[in-house]
Amino acid sequence: MSAADSNLQDKIVAADSVCRRYGEGPAAVEALTDVTVQFARGRFAAIMGPSGSGKSTLMHILAGLDRPTSGTVTLDGTELTGLDDRRLTLLRRDRVGFIFQTFNLLPVLSAQENILLPLSIAGRKPEREWFDRLIDTIGIRDRLSHRPAELSGGQQQRVAVARALISRPAVVFADEPTGNLDSKASGDVLALLRQAVDDFSQTVVMVTHEAHAAGFADRLILLSDGRVAHDGDGSSVEAALERVKSGD
Amino acid sequence: MLDLLLRGFLQRKLRVILTAVAIALGVALMSGTYILTDTINSAFAGIFTIANKGHDVVVTPSQRLGSRVRSQVSPIDEAMLARVRSVPGVAEASGSIFEFAALLDTHGKRLTTGGAPAFVASVVPKRFESFSPVSGRLPAGAGEAAIDQFTAERTSLKLGRQIVVAGSAVARRYTIVGIVQYGGAQSFGGAAAAVLLLGEAQRVTGELGRYSQLDVAARSGVTPQALRARIRAVLPSTVEVRTGAQQAAKETTTLEENLSFLRTFLLIFAYVALFVGAFIIFNTFSITVAQRTREFGLLRTLGSSRRQILRSVLFEGALLGVGGAALGLLGGILLAPALDELFKSFGADLPTSGTVLHTRTIVVSLLVGLGVTLLASLLPARRATRVPPIAAMREGVELPRRRWLRWRPRVVPALARAVGALVAWRGITGRLARENAIRQPGRTMVTAAALTVGLALVAFVAVLADGTKATIDQAVSRSFAGNLIVESSQSGGREQGIPALIAPALRRVPGIATVTPIAFTVGRPRGSSENATITAVDPATFGQVYRIEWKQGSSATLQALEANGAIVSEGYAKSHRLKVGQTVTLLTPTERHVSLIVSGIVTDRTRLLGNMTISLALARAAFGQREDALDFVKYAPGVSNAQVQPVVDRVLAQGFPQAKSRTAAQFKQEEGEQINTLLALIYVLLALSVIVSLFGIVNTLVLSIYERTRELGMLRAIGTSRRQVRQMIRYESVITSLIGGVLGLVIGVVGAVLVTTFALSGSGFVQSIPLGTLAILLVVAALAGLLAAQLPARRAARLDLLQALAGE
Ligand SMILES: Nc1ncnc2c1ncn2[C@@H]1O[C@H](COP(=O)(O)OP(=O)(O)OP(=O)(O)O)[C@@H](O)[C@H]1O
């Protein structure tokens, strides 16, 4: 294996000069301007930035939910630009996991069914061992037969984390996963994501507003006005934020 | 407020359209019915007015027992005509014939289709003539005929060709010398008419020396009213004397009465469709009120009163109702000709002239559309008023449920689970579809109920029809001991009658042992206002071809009929407290009184026999019965059908082409086919209600998808394909439609079984459940669900992913 190959392998998600414009003509809004970032396999990255800075937009584009106006995105060796809806759907199904701010569990299914949903959609059988290990890690075994309405917010989000991990995706995207949780539940969920990275070598990309949350990550990317303003390790969150703020 | 409402309307364009259509379809059938029947009425009124123009006074049989009693000897004879002629003030009087008779081409094929009637009319003096030639002339010789333009065009018969007229005498050929219009109209209700010279018309219809009608013209200076009074004074009560204007009015009202049956028949289906539409409006409003809980909460917080909320929802209903009704009215104008075509295709061709749109039609349509919509939106509107202001702050405030609404949801999950099992094995999409169907049981229930109404009626009718067929089958197998049944070949033409000459002609066919004629007539028992149905049989031979189920009496009892005896059916005997040995006095169609002695009682299962059975000789002598209804034929022992039936058919074809022979098996089959034809017509009309309920399914799905936008976004994000989304919606729709279907079939079947068990008990009605038909109906329901899901499924699959996730 050549060095270039291993480098490519290591960069599980990559955006190259990505622009995203909403609307046409003078009223157009440029949500992302020439963004180039790479995410390494088995690492935990946090994306921060002021409201409207383009965090969600970037994440949607990286995950194949939205298309860039220009630039390219590669996910797990597949170039997303040019894939039709059917292929994008398959890619998301097999190689991407999602965690949403509002949990987004199906109210009609039990916790267990919600966790297994991605596999059900793909028509695949769950691996018993992996499932057991996952729910033990997440710690909701005694709640498996409950419906989401019968779970607390923190429990629901943990079910959502399990759902994102069940198919062992190449990368898990989380958009403000702790935005609707109190600090205790937030801590649990963030610890879980950290554990997924450490124990299962999972790649996680998380958008967050909270400096505390970003502290769990290996790497911090700061967006400002649709551009990357900072890209460094997670330990320097406070400093980086200060820098961005003073730079405004 | 109004501004807000209208903007809301525009935003919910699809829902508004779907809901308006739900009500519009019912209104369309209603207004279409009014327009069609009004159009037919006005066409006939025009015809009758023109037809009676030259007549100052008209004399017709009084028909006190009703105008539907046919093939009676006319009471108007030469002597009566002479008496009218001698009345002072009469300028001219003449008799004419206008009677039912079969018209056929030279190959023996009828000129009319389906159940349309055919008439023979006589040439009358010029001033009375209603027929005017459009080509050729009126007949002048015995072998000549003129036929109506509509029939000539439809059958491509030209001048110089021949037709066969078959009435009460042996059929004869006539050469066409003229094509005529009646009262200036091309079509006379789809009927065919042949004009013959008076003598021929009398001979053909078996009315030699008698007339169907006398036409009288007054001398100048004598008013029709005055002349009518003078003529009335010299004629017996067996005839009616009217002025020309009265006669036209009378003919028009009689026709209107006959058509009112058609109107009521069609209106029933319109009401069913409206009822189903009401379900849909109720459901749509319930769902939107629930979805707008926060909006109402906000309005309440901002100070809106409950009344204002109620008014705003009801106003929306009113707007929708008026819009839907207007749409329906337009639809009705388009539908009226389509209904006309529908009836044509089932053999009932009625004259129409343009489109008659009475103010009544417009007013009734708008009022009914508005009324139904308002009524259906009242309950949801009241629910909207119960939204507390706090609902503005919180998500998912549950409105208090009415207690009586609670039982429904219990049925749904159970049914949905059962039905859902059918699709659940299809993986996660099936599973989710089932859960979504159960999620809001009340909503699913009401949506399904709309379909239930239509399907219950379809199932009900199907079970009744199947039972009727089985009953006929059984009755024929059980009672008929002969080999052939001879009757009119006109579909549904048993009341049409066949010549009494057929029986003697068939008796001469080698291999035939017995021919027994049967006739149907009516009589009115003294003191009663209702006719008794009467079957007239030949006492000597009837018992040889028909097994009577006696309650009291035996085959010997039949002989008593010769001496003014009567056999009474069990039910009639019970309701009129008749016992064997008692005397009943009947008024006959020819205005005679006859006294009959009850000589036996038969069970109601012997349905060939009416309320009473008398001897044919008495029917001919006292009831004026000119024709027969059927002939039962029995072969000599050892003779095969192949030897005899062809000969019988040849005899009929030569002399009596309006009749045909059928074996018991053929008879059963053709009766079944006739029932199927009627059934098909009812199905077509009920289909409209089913279509309305499909709009309901579409509507509910669209609204539910709207509610679940975020869920669908999530499903798409985590890798659900568009196809899977479409599949999920389709399954959900199929589950809903199958719930409606299963419930409908169960209700329909149980209803039909209960009705036939209790209402028809003892009449020998044979229960029969058409399992095949029911299975097909279930499949149709499932397919209907699939169809209804098309649009919602496409919308759900096209959903913009990011917007859906944003949850706006
Ligand atoms: N569908 C859209 N149409 C037009 N503009 C949009 C659309 N979506 C996002 N934008 C604009 O793009 C920019 C970036 O939006 P984005 O949602 O990515 O911000 P964000 O960083 O996630 O903000 P927040 O922290 O508030 O979630 C904003 O200026 C927003 O107004």
Ligand SMILES: [Mg+2]
């Ligand atoms: Mg965002």
